[in-house]
Amino acid sequence: MNNRGKPSFSERMRRFFEGRNGNDALCRALLVAALVPLAASLATPSVWNGALSNILWVLSLALLAWSYYRMFSKNIYARQAENEKYLALKKKLFGDRASRARRREERKHYRRFSCPKCALKMRVPRGKGRVKITCSKCGAVFYKKT
Numbered sequence: 001m002n003n004r005g006k007p008s009f010s011e012r013m014r015r016f017f018e019g020r021n022g023n024d025a026l027c028r029a030l031l032v033a034a035l036v037p038l039a040a041s042l043a044t045p046s047v048w049n050g051a052l053s054n055i056l057w058v059l060s061l062a063l064l065a066w067s068y069y070r071m072f073s074k075n076i077y078a079r080q081a082e083n084e085k086y087l088a089l090k091k092k093l094f095g096d097r098a099s100r101a102r103r104r105e106e107r108k109h110y111r112r113f114s115c116p117k118c119a120l121k122m123r124v125p126r127g128k129g130r131v132k133i134t135c136s137k138c139g140a141v142f143y144k145k146t
């Protein structure tokens, strides 16, 4: 370890982030969200003479800038309040950790199929090989591998 003289990189990072908000769930979500318009921008180079691509590019940069602004912000209370709001919204939309875990557990033991005729969703235990499924709503019969 070279600890003489200059502080290490991680030590300098720690000092830089002291008193700043740092990375939180909302920052990470914004970083991921920035990838969406970025990908769309790359996929639409010739739409509206490239104007759409430019708009999406700027949108992506804005999300990225917002994420970094929140990371480096010294108004930690305001940033934490935003993060709480984001987490509450996420919980409302996708459920909390426990219900996500329940769903994951269910996927491990069951497969979901939708009826090819009426699109009714059905749950079939996994590992039963090829099974005949009869739709309980419209009576359609189909085969699926579990």
Ligand SMILES: [Zn+2]
Pocket (backbone or CB within 6 Å): 115, 116, 117, 118, 119, 120, 135, 136, 137, 138, 139, 140
């Ligand atoms: Zn059906």
